[in-house]
Amino acid sequence: MNKPYRIVMLGKQGAGKGTQSSKLAATLGIAHISTGDMLRAAAREGTEFGKLAQGYMDKGELVPDSVILGAVEERLSRRDCAEDGFVLDGFPRNLAQAEALDKMLEPEGIKLVINLDVSTEVVMDRLSSRRVCTGCGRTYSVHHPPASNWTCDDCGSEVVQRADDTPEAIGRRLAIYEEATAPLIAWYQAKGCFVTVSGEGDFDAIFEEILATVERF
Numbered sequence: 172m173n174k175p176y177r178i179v180m181l182g183k184q185g186a187g188k189g190t191q192s193s194k195l196a197a198t199l200g201i202a203h204i205s206t207g208d209m210l211r212a213a214a215r216e217g218t219e220f221g222k223l224a225q226g227y228m229d230k231g232e233l234v235p236d237s238v239i240l241g242a243v244e245e246r247l248s249r250r251d252c253a254e255d256g257f258v259l260d261g262f263p264r265n266l267a268q269a270e271a272l273d274k275m276l277e278p279e280g281i282k283l284v285i286n287l288d289v290s291t292e293v294v295m296d297r298l299s300s301r302r303v304c305t306g307c308g309r310t311y312s313v314h315h316p317p318a319s320n321w322t323c324d325d326c327g328s329e330v331v332q333r334a335d336d337t338p339e340a341i342g343r344r345l346a347i348y349e350e351a352t353a354p355l356i357a358w359y360q361a362k363g364c365f366v367t368v369s370g371e372g373d374f375d376a377i378f379e380e381i382l383a384t385v386e387r388f
């Protein structure tokens with residue numbers, strides 16, 4: 172694939188979308204656009220957009236399309252996305268968002284959708300053991316903690332459990348995935364830009380497979 176890269180990372184909550192997308196974006200020199208990170212940053216800053224999103228996020232519900240679509244469109248319209256491209260992580264999450272994304276990117280559209288495939292059993296374990304940095308958003312887990320006293324190795328901020336990584340919210344999020352997001356698999360398969368990569372196993376091996384997929388597309 173040549174620039175501009177236009178990649179969507181699809182997968183269940185906990186599949187490793189954030190982990191792998193941030194590394195892919197850094198490697199390709201393109202933007203990593205995580206709608207979850209955008210919403211959490213807005214909530215931390217206390218903007219109207221963030222306040223509106225917070226309640227939905229904490230319960231594990233999707234934020235309404237009317238809230239998220241404008242923010243994504245604005246981000247994609249910036250020069251870095253147009254010239255170099257992007258990896259979208261956490262968007263689209265339903266058919267309405269996928270159709271809106273197609274319109275935003277007319278006439279070219281998305282070039283590649285990578286579906287990170289992980290069993291529900293594995294994601295349940297990953298989400299309940301995940302910890303995140305309150306400063307820069309870097310992800311850790313109880314199995315791979317920061318070097319010192321739950322402070323981030325990169326920025327020194329506190330590393331905590333996400334509010335939506337409780338058993339109730341995880342259950343709700345996975346149910347929403349099956350209902351709203353999983354139908355996107357067939358939708359993108361029909362467009363011929365869809366590849367599934369196993370998201371289970373060693374981080375680096377998964378990344379190598381993702382990179383090889385991008386290179387051969």
Ligand code: AP5
Pocket residue numbers: 182183184185186187188189190191206207208210227228229231232233234235236239260261262263264268297298300301302310311312335344370371372373374377
């Ligand atoms: P978002 O932040 O996107 O959360 P999510 O979809 O629930 O996805 P996660 O961040 O939980 O999982 P991930 O696949 O990124 O996994 P990660 O790399 O962190 O969204 C949060 C909320 O915002 C939503 O619930 C919703 O309310 C709202 N929202 C966001 N986008 C929206 C949209 N488009 N429309 C409406 N609302 C929206 O990895 C998980 C853990 O596993 C980590 O601890 C990691 O270290 C570990 N891990 C990763 N890979 C491996 C591996 N290979 N082996 C072992 N452990 C691994």
